[in-house]
Amino acid sequence: MGEFELLAALRERLPEPGPRVHLGSGDDAAVTVPGGATATSVDALVEGVHLRRETASLRQIGRKALSTALSDLAAMGAEPGEAYVVLGVPEGMDEDELLEVGEGLAAVARETGTTLAGGDLSRAPALTVAVTVVGHAPRPEDFVTRGGARPGDVLVVTGELGGAAAGLLLLEDTGLTAAAFGGADPVPGGDPRAERATGPRLDLATADALRRRQLDPTPRFAASRALAAAGATAMIDISDGLAADAGHVAAASGALLVIDSTALPLAPGVEAVAGAAGREALELAISGGEDYELLAALPPEAVDAAREAVAATGTPLSVIGKVEAADGARVRAEVRLPGGGAAPTRGYDQLRRPQRR
Structure with missing residues (x-):
């Protein structure tokens, strides 16, 4: 299975796009209509640094990669919106194994109401799952930041x-x-x-x-x-x-x-x-x-x-x-x-x- 066939197989596992997504995975870029303020965060899991396949299944790796990225949005009081995933694939990892990672990502997307709106696939020295997540709120001031704690709280x-x-x-x-x-x-x-x-x-x-x-x-x-x-x-x-x-x-x-x-x-x-x-x-x-x-x-x-x-x-x-x-x-x-x-x-x-x- 080549890169494009593999990407198509991954897309088949994705949940339906959310209401803010006008054009999702499959084109040169996703098109979204936010309708408010957005919060964006990036996170990554790298084999040998953040994970070891001896102790985690590939599905668990996919789940954790998206869940930990989304946790940053939860910390802001944001509603989950879209996620963009880059998969770095090491030599020797086959298509079925990569699809397991995708299934883990898709499962968390369904559970949280997140749209996997796009991404990329590349060879890498070690399994890498880099995730960019976008969350939403009606107004910028609706996000909760780290900087508002006051004496007496x-x-x-x-x-x-x-x-x-x-x-x-x-x-x-x-x-x-x-x-x-x-x-x-x-x-x-x-x-x-x-x-x-x-x-x-x-x-x-x-x-x-x-x-x-x-x-x-x-x-x-x-x-x-x-x-x-x-x-x-x-x-x-x-x-x-x-x-x-x-x-x-x-x-x-x-x-x-x-x-x-x-x-x-x-x-x-x-x-x-x-x-x-x-x-x-x-x-x-x-x-x-x-x-x-x-x-x-x-x-x-x-x-x-x-x-x-x-x-x-x-x-x-x-x-x-x-x-x-x-x-x-x-x-x-x-x-x-x-x-x-x-x-x-x-x-x-x-x-x-x-x-x-």
């Missing part, structure tokens, strides 16, 4: 934290699953760490859920709409880690973000995996990254309504801190520990940690 987070980091540990170290089960280890082969593991134990369903959190994140569009409607003053998706991303909000807002470490909602199984790996659950929650939950700042009077509205989408909302005034030296995020002091706020850095998954 309350910090909230959707969902649970640390699950993706724990899932990554399980994927990269198969023996760790056995260790996290402790003495009642149902995983063949066992692991000497099982005898040393203390604290909570893992079960098969929870282990599977943690791996899914790493491999198949969900962009929080419904929760994003609820938070924006409730009056969120700032918002960001948690991709690099809660502490690092809170730091981005602090820098953009010129404020001090204070996070209560005891208020963080840990995903089930995080403590068990952290204990078996010799890590701290708090570290996975604040520095692990890739949870793709939303961190938002809200006026205090809006918190109850926001919690109710977000809960109605099927996602819990937790209060985890506050925004304080800061002079130049205090523009940062701090994760406060119970006995006083602050936890390290290191997050994921694309250029300093070359292999992620």
